[in-house]
Amino acid sequence: MSISAGTNVGGFEILGPLGQGGMGEVYRARDPRLGRDVALKVLPADMAANRDAVHRFEQEARAASALNHPNIVTIHGIGQTESTLYIAMELVEGKTLRELLRSGPLSVKKAIEIGAQIASGLAKAHAAGITHRDLKPENVMVSRDGYVKILDFGLAKLAVAPLFRSPAAEDGTIPDQTRPGVILGTAGYMSPEQIRGGTVDLRSDVFGLGSILYEMLSGERAFQGESSIETMNAILKDDPPELSGVGERIAPALDRLVRHCLEKNPDDRFQSSRDLAFDLESISRGSLSSSAISAAIPAGRPRWPAAARWSAAIAVGLAAGALLATRLRENAPPVFHQLTFRHGTIQHARFAPDGQTIVCGGSWEGRPVEIHFIRPDSPESRPLGIASADVLSVSRDGQMAISLDRRYVGGFTFTGTLARASLGGGAPRPILEDIEEADWAPDGKAMAVVDASGGRERLQFPIGRSIYETAGYISDIRISPDGDRVAFVDHPVNLDNAGSIAVVDRRGTRRTLSGGWSSAEGLAWRPTEGRSGSRPRAPAPPARSTGSPSAAAIA
Secondary structure (H helix, E strand, O other): OOOOOOOEEOOEEEEEEEEEEOOEEEEEEEEOOOOEEEEEEEEOOOOOOOHHHHHHHHHHHHHHHOOOOOOEOOEEEEEEEOOEEEEEEEOOOEEEHHHHHOOOOOOHHHHHHHHHHHHHHHHHHHHOOEEOOOOOHHHEEEEOOOOEEEOOOOOOEEOOOHHHOOHHHOOOOOOOOOOOOOOOOOOOOOOHHHHOOOOOOHHHHHHHHHHHHHHHHHOOOOOOOOOHHHHHHHHHHOOOOOHHHOOOOOOHHHHHHHHHHOOOOHHHOOOOHHHHHHHHHHHHHOOOOHHHHHHHOOOOOOOOOHHHOOOOOOOOOOOHHHHOOOOOOOOOOOOOOOOOOOOEEEEEEEEOOOOOOEEEEEEEOOOOOEEEEEOOOOOOOEEEEEEOEEEEEEOOOOEEEEEEEEEEEEOOEEEEEEEEEEOOOOOOEEEEEEEEEEEEOOOOOOEEEEEOHHHOEEEEOOOOOEEEEEOOEEEEEEEOOOOOEEEEEEEOOOOOOOEEEEEEEOOOOEEEEEEEEOOOOOOOEOOOOOOOOOOOOOOOOOOOOOOOOOOOOEO
């Protein structure tokens, strides 16, 4: 390691080394601005002049920063000081999966839990058009409290999704390193199509995860030889020994699931990492019997007809316990119901005034985002007829605040033209450009908005009156039930979704309710809060909190 403790790199104080790999040196560092420790990955000086190395290094930051998922390491930022290029990322206290495997195979339960979390993280990446292409135990961290984090997107293939198009990927993939004929990956975990230099997609990651699952369960690599060439030949030609005959008793159905991941032909594997995550979670819960798995994955080379494939489902959760807390008992757990069954991405979802209809901005099967209606009593969403639009808020009288021509602008932010439209139909009426967020006041007359024009972000309430301004960014604005205050997540650094939960009143008086979150999104007021002078309280960390809640509530 070449950087000594106490050295300042881009405002981060180096505390000590964490490890070293082929693409960088990793240090524990202190971020004095937010008072937290981070992992600082530094490109060695002797590689900084290598164009391909710099490209891969920057690609890692770009790919991972486009994702926000508990099983993918969070990227806080990228920077350069003189000849030092660095990535600041979430510090995961734990061990790599490779370190855990040095003592032998894992228990079946532990292997399934880790595999399911990896598959869940991959599903998020794949939905964003990102294929990892270098899954291996060295690139999986397991934290002390059992959370799995996927690392190192340096070889990722970025297939640009409609909402993530950027100048660096105009042709749909990152150039040079993603073209057919280029072999990238790690021997022993590459898919057959990677070895042949063919077209690589999400199913290559499924193969890599299958190799990891096999190794966790058996303690041995699925494919290995005395040299890299022999290992790759084994991947192309051989099948690994059956898992059911090694170590802890492994059900034939689980063996069959792993083999389904390791099929030589991509068309014979799981076609969705979300499906794989679902199957693993079902096995973990014991809700999917061996006979059910055997029926879903036939013996031998599975014929995997489209009618038999489990569609990748996008669940819009009705958190009944949280939303109806005043009507039900205080500590009733949330109840979730799956409402949509199409493959795609949901950007925002809001309840209509009837409390049953959900209005959402959804992008199905790769099409541009469009506003849809969803009802619990209907198996299919219904388009409203407003294309290239997302819903931001719905008023009590059925007026929508929507974002037209919504586009990705970097980091975790999108912007578009704020417009007003009725749930009953009719053409939207544009109001203001370069608006990232909007929320209706309880009276249905005023709106709070985040104006992103002019290089700084301003929270306006009502429109035209700025009550807070930042050089970072503002997200998840929610007006209190009494209409006097706006709660929001205050992110001090662009491209970093760390921040604090804050409230500001109409006079511009701001208070921090809860700080130090390394990742924060999603706010809601209790229906009774904000009335009769009551004050919102800072949210408590969720169970098994890592300091990175996926949602924080004004409770």
